[in-house]
Amino acid sequence: MIFESPQTTQEAVTLLAKSKGRVHVLAGGSDLLVRMKGGYIEPDVIVDIKHIKSMNVIKKTAEGFLIGAAVSCGKLGEHAALKKAWPGVVEAANLIGSDQIQGRCTIVGNMCNASPAADSVPALIAANALAIVQGPRGERRVPVEKIATAPGKTSLKKGEVVESVLLPPRRAKSSDAYMRFTPRTEMDIAVVSAAVNLKLGKKGVIEEADVALGAVAATALRVKAAGKAIIGSTLDEDALDRLEAACAEACNPINDKRGTIDFRVKVSKVLGRRAATLAYTRAGGIK
Amino acid sequence: MALLVESTINGDKAEFVCEADETLMDVLRNRLGLKGVKEGCGTGDCGACSIKLDGTLVCSCLVLGAEAQGRTVETVEGMSDGAKLHPLQQKFLEHAALQCGICTPGFLIAADALLEKNPNPSEEEIRYALAGNLCRCTGYDKIVKAVQDAAKTMNGAAK
Numbered sequence A: 001m002i003f004e005s006p007q008t009t010q011e012a013v014t015l016l017a018k019s020k021g022r023v024h025v026l027a028g029g030s031d032l033l034v035r036m037k038g039g040y041i042e043p044d045v046i047v048d049i050k051h052i053k054s055m056n057v058i059k060k061t062a063e064g065f066l067i068g069a070a071v072s073c074g075k076l077g078e079h080a081a082l083k084k085a086w087p088g089v090v091e092a093a094n095l096i097g098s099d100q101i102q103g104r105c106t107i108v109g110n111m112c113n114a115s116p117a118a119d120s121v122p123a124l125i126a127a128n129a130l131a132i133v134q135g136p137r138g139e140r141r142v143p144v145e146k147i148a149t150a151p152g153k154t155s156l157k158k159g160e161v162v163e164s165v166l167l168p169p170r171r172a173k174s175s176d177a178y179m180r181f182t183p184r185t186e187m188d189i190a191v192v193s194a195a196v197n198l199k200l201g202k203k204g205v206i207e208e209a210d211v212a213l214g215a216v217a218a219t220a221l222r223v224k225a226a227g228k229a230i231i232g233s234t235l236d237e238d239a240l241d242r243l244e245a246a247c248a249e250a251c252n253p254i255n256d257k258r259g260t261i262d263f264r265v266k267v268s269k270v271l272g273r274r275a276a277t278l279a280y281t282r283a284g285g286i287k
Numbered sequence B: 001m002a003l004l005v006e007s008t009i010n011g012d013k014a015e016f017v018c019e020a021d022e023t024l025m026d027v028l029r030n031r032l033g034l035k036g037v038k039e040g041c042g043t044g045d046c047g048a049c050s051i052k053l054d055g056t057l058v059c060s061c062l063v064l065g066a067e068a069q070g071r072t073v074e075t076v077e078g079m080s081d082g083a084k085l086h087p088l089q090q091k092f093l094e095h096a097a098l099q100c101g102i103c104t105p106g107f108l109i110a111a112d113a114l115l116e117k118n119p120n121p122s123e124e125e126i127r128y129a130l131a132g133n134l135c136r137c138t139g140y141d142k143i144v145k146a147v148q149d150a151a152k153t154m155n156g157a158a159k
């Protein structure tokens, strides 16, 4: 195996495009090294992206927050302005693993590992985040929900690397929230999770709503109908019932020892309701 | 392919040769003799291999040796001041916060990382911060008490 640590994105793209055999990007390694150790993958080349300057920074730009692909989730939690603008995204990222894992893991690794239960992914989908992908043919911007295509599979092509994630500018009277259900409070993988991002208009009426669910299908899901169900409401009981129904309808979970189909469907309703309520209060709505 | 890596380990410049796919945990234990770095699971779940990499708490089983190039590494071997134990080490002994001891180095490093960020943590904060460290023997209570007591001593000394 060859270990490469390029200094620029361009160098990384060239290495990824030209290297023969099994080439893997290394960010925090908290999925990659576990899979190597388990014998599931045997890389020929590893490209460590942590020495690339542009991938190590969080920048506030006119387009929103640009989060470099090598920035650890722990660092997101220490960034006061980001936390204030996107509390749901940051709380989702901070739920990943222990403090030890937080020191290394990244939201881009979480996304590219393509687990249906990845914690930060529903929050990024609800936030309408874009992955900035660099490859041999230049840059493309991909909505986060288009990165994972199936468990462990992504839409990234040979030579491509995610350089950063762009979170849109946070507007007035808007906020987000993320919640997951796990049997243990720490160090566990979501059985079901929900993210909600809301923008309010006059008198606390919801103008825009984005809802996403995790661990209830082969990839994290954007649930358009659940957003629609609460737009125009002040998140009254009827609106919440409609949101619950839309969440349940969207679920297509597996049945396993961690949660039966019925249980996951039921919890998707509960978490959809609670995440919406929290996002609503964070956006300044009164419940 | 073997690589030559230079880093600073427990304050001293160190050079080692390792394979590209070798973990930092294996390098520290097998090549540098730092056996205080323990292997419990090898997959990030138990925290026995905890170290600080450029001051950040990480599991060394999920870091490649090659990644230590140009970085600083701190292990339990660097905690005491010669024969004088670090307050955390001293308090772990006084509170009998260990039995078999395999988890102890990891707990000490994780607790040290916590106290650096938060010198006066509540019991709940300690329990959350140490959630990535598993102990099969003690039931955690004595570990939490030892960390609280060490925090008290360290804050007293700082005044």
Ligand SMILES: Cc1cc2nc3c(=O)[nH]c(=O)nc-3n(C[C@H](O)[C@H](O)[C@H](O)COP(=O)(O)OP(=O)(O)OC[C@H]3O[C@@H](n4cnc5c(N)ncnc54)[C@H](O)[C@@H]3O)c2cc1C
Residues within 6 Å of the ligand: A024, A025, A026, A027, A028, A029, A030, A031, A032, A033, A034, A049, A069, A095, A096, A097, A098, A101, A104, A105, A106, A107, A108, A109, A110, A111, A112, A113, A117, A118, A119, A120, A156, A160, A161, A162, A163, A187, A188, A189, A190, B043, B044, B045
């Ligand atoms: C003990 C433990 C607990 C965990 N708990 C959780 C949890 O609670 N919730 C959760 O969601 N996950 C959890 N995980 C899984 C893992 O920590 C997360 O998925 C993490 O976000 C992965 O990020 P990373 O930077 O470490 O990824 P890496 O392991 O570096 O990479 C993961 C995958 O993405 C690819 N990749 C990484 N960066 C890029 C890039 N920039 N461009 C293209 N491809 C890229 C890699 O090639 C690899 O295939 C846990 C893991 C461990 C070991």
Ligand code: FES
Residues within 6 Å of the ligand: B038, B039, B040, B041, B042, B043, B044, B045, B046, B047, B048, B049, B050, B059, B060, B061, B062
């Ligand atoms: S050996 Fe590294 S976390 Fe268990």
Ligand code: FES
Residues within 6 Å of the ligand: B097, B098, B099, B100, B101, B102, B103, B104, B134, B135, B136, B137, B138
């Ligand atoms: S003292 Fe035995 S595992 Fe903790």
